[in-house]
Amino acid sequence: MIYRIHPDVKHYQLFHLDADQVEATLGEDCLIYMDSRPTHYLSHWKSLEIEFYDAYEGMSQKSATKPLPDIISDNNGKLFLSDEAYQCLKELLTGCGEFLPVTFGQMSGVLFNPLALAEETNAVDISLTVRDKWGNLNNLAFHENNLKHPLFRTEQDSFRGVYCTEQLKMVIEKNEFTGCIFAIDLADKPPADGTAEMGSVN
Numbered sequence: 001m002i003y004r005i006h007p008d009v010k011h012y013q014l015f016h017l018d019a020d021q022v023e024a025t026l027g028e029d030c031l032i033y034m035d036s037r038p039t040h041y042l043s044h045w046k047s048l049e050i051e052f053y054d055a056y057e058g059m060s061q062k063s064a065t066k067p068l069p070d071i072i073s074d075n076n077g078k079l080f081l082s083d084e085a086y087q088c089l090k091e092l093l094t095g096c097g098e099f100l101p102v103t104f105g106q107m108s109g110v111l112f113n114p115l116a117l118a119e120e121t122n123a124v125d126i127s128l129t130v131r132d133k134w135g136n137l138n139n140l141a142f143h144e145n146n147l148k149h150p151l152f153r154t155e156q157d158s159f160r161g162v163y164c165t166e167q168l169k170m171v172i173e174k175n176e177f178t179g180c181i182f183a184i185d186l187a188d189k190p191p192a193d194g195t196a197e198m199g200s201v202n
Contacts, residue, residue, distance in 0.1 A: 001165075001169075001184065002142050002147075002165060002186065003163065003165075003182040003183060003184060004161050004162070004183045004185070005162045005164055005180050005181070005182060005183075006182075007069075007072045007073050007074070007181070008069070008178070008180060008181050011066065011067075011178075012067055012069035013052040013053060013055075013066045013068055013069065013072075014052065014053060014054075014055045014074065015050045015052050015072065015074065016050065016051045016052070016053060016074075017048065017111075019034070021049065022048065025046050026044060030044075032076075032078075032113075033076075034076065035076065036075075036076040036077045036158055036159040037159055038077075038113075038115045038153060038159055039113075040098065040113075041098060041100060042099075045098075045100050045101070047103055048102050048103070049103050050080070050104050051104070052068055052104060054066055067178070068082070068104075069082070070082045070177035070178045071085050071172065071177050071178070071179045073162050073180075075160055077160050077161065078112065078113055080102070080109060080112075080179075081099075081109055081110045081111075081112050083107075083108055083110075085172075085177050086099065088171070088175055088177075089171065089172075092150055092167075092171060093112065093151060095116070095149065096114055096115070096116045096150065096151045097112055097113045097115040097116060097151070098112070098115065099111075099112055099113075100112070100113055114151055114152060114162055116148070117152060117154060117159075118146075118147065118152050118154040118156075119155055120148075121148050123142045123146035124142060124143075124156060125141035125142055125143050127141075128140075128141035136188065137157055137187055138187055139186070140154070140157070140186040141186065142154075142186075144165075150164055150165045150167050151163070152164075157188045160188070161188065163186065164182075169182050
């Protein structure tokens with residue numbers, strides 16, 4: 001089974017990269033805060049301070065009462081990993097992308113930048129991948145036997161989604177890491193409010 005990882009914004013805070021800080025630290029050509037393309041950043045990376053906020057209240061809500069997540073995705077195909085989640089998952093995720101150090105307050109974690117693509121191993125099932133007349137992705141499917149990584153992205157949704165195998169999902173659930181909703185519906189749309197049927201990890 002393949003799952004799309006959604007952020008559980010109903011129960012946890014979401015992270016944000018400040019454009020001005022990124023440009024001041026990494027240069028004006030670095031667009032990681034808005035670019036979903038699978039771009040390499042590690043060679044010139046300098047640790048950034050990320051901000052957490054309540055997605056229901058907006059970025060101006062600095063005193064959010066929701067807890068911080070262990071793992072959470074944004075809309076540009078990146079994942080925040082707490083130090084504990086990073087230590088647990090780094091061996092499994094090595095080869096899937098880059099670990100970019102970040103801080104938030106007095107704490108630290110990593111921003112995981114997935115670089116493994118389903119297209120690299122012909123793992124997109126084109127026969128079952130369907131778009132509507134406006135080009136919206138209504139259904140997405142993969143050839144699971146062709147996938148070589150437990151976490152990956154695809155060009156089909158402009159690299160915004162993060163997908164994983166049953167193996168990675170089981171490790172996250174076993175360790176009770178928070179912040180993820182695992183959707184079996186891979187279409188480019190939000191899950192049904194984090195219901196149990198979507199595989200919510202609370």
